[in-house]
C-alpha cells in the first residue's frame with residue numbers, strides 16, 4: 001500500500017514514523033503542515049494523485065484544547081473541514097482513511113466506560129470540532145476507521161507527562177486534579193494498533209468507529225503520583241478538585257473508553273497504562289542522556 005501520514009511531526013505521527021522505519025511492506029509518505037497543509041484541497045488532491053495513495057492516516061489536528069475556545073474557526077477548519085477534504089480524496093482515489101478522534105466528543109457525565117455507539121455531547125470547542133470531523137467523514141461515503149483515543153502522551157512534543165517531569169524539577173510540591181478520571185495512552189501503542197488495523201484491512205470496504213486507550217482507569221492525580229514514583233522524583237503531589245483549577249475549556253469528569261470492540265475486531269490485547277508509562281519514561285530518560 002502507498003500510505004500517506006499527515007501531521008507526522010506530532011506525538012502520534014512521530015510514533016508511526018518509528019514503526020514505518022522497520023516496515024518494508026508499504027511505501028510511506030510522511031507530511032506535516034510545511035509539506036502538506038490538509039486544509040488545502042488542491043494540495044491534498046495533488047498528493048493523492050502523484051503518489052497513488054491507498055490509505056491515509058490523519059494525525060494532523062488542532063489539539064490546543066483551551067486555545068480552541070478563542071480560535072473556534074481555525075479549530076473547525078483543521079479538525080472538521082480538513083478531514084472532509086481528506087475523506088473526499090479517499091473516496092475519489094478508493095483509499096482508506098484512518099482518522100483519530102477524542103474522548104472529548106462525550107459529555108463526561110457517565111459512570112461506566114463509553115462505548116462507540118453512546119450518544120455524543122461535546123462540551124468544548126475542541127470536542128465540537130472533532131465531533132463534526134467524525135460526522136463529515138461518516139457522511140462522505142469513503143472507507144474509514146475513526147479511532148477515538150484519550151490522554152495521549154509520548155517522549156516528543158508537549159504533553160502531561162513531560163509537563164509534570166519539568167514541574168518536578170522546579171517545584172517542591174504541585175497541585176493536580178483528582179476528580180477527573182480517564183486512561184492515559186502511550187502514542188506508540190496507538191500507532192502500533194493503527195498500523196495493525198491497516199494491515200488487517202487490506203482493501204476491504206469498511207466504516208467503523210473504535211475506541212482505543214491503554215487499559216485501566218485513573219485520575220490525573222494518580223497519574224502524576226505514578227510518574228514521580230517511577231522516576232523517583234521527590235516533588236509532593238497535592239490532590240485538588242476541578243473547581244480549584246479553572247480552565248478555559250470544559251474537561252470531562254469521566255472519559256474512560258470501552259475498548260471491547262477493537263479488541264474483538266483485531267484479536268489483540270492492549271497494554272496496561274502503567275506498563276506503557278514505564279516504557280515511555282525509559283525513552284524520555286534515554287533521550288535526555290543522549291543530549
Ligand SMILES: NC(=O)c1ccc[n+]([C@@H]2O[C@H](COP(=O)([O-])OP(=O)(O)OC[C@H]3O[C@@H](n4cnc5c(N)ncnc54)[C@H](OP(=O)(O)O)[C@@H]3O)[C@@H](O)[C@H]2O)c1
Pocket residue numbers: 006007008009010011012013032033034036037038039058059060061062063078082100101102103130149150151152153157
Ligand atoms: N493529545 C491528546 O491528548 C489527544 C487526546 C485525544 C485525541 N487526540 C487526537 O489524536 C490525534 C493526534 O494527536 P497528537 O497529540 O499527536 O497531536 P499533535 O502532537 O498536536 O500533532 C498534530 C500535528 O498536526 C500538525 N498540523 C496542524 N495543523 C495542520 C494542518 N493544517 N495540516 C497539516 N498538519 C497540521 C501539527 O503541526 P504544528 O505543531 O505545527 O501545529 C502537528 O505536527 C489528533 O487527532 C488529536 O485530536 C489527542
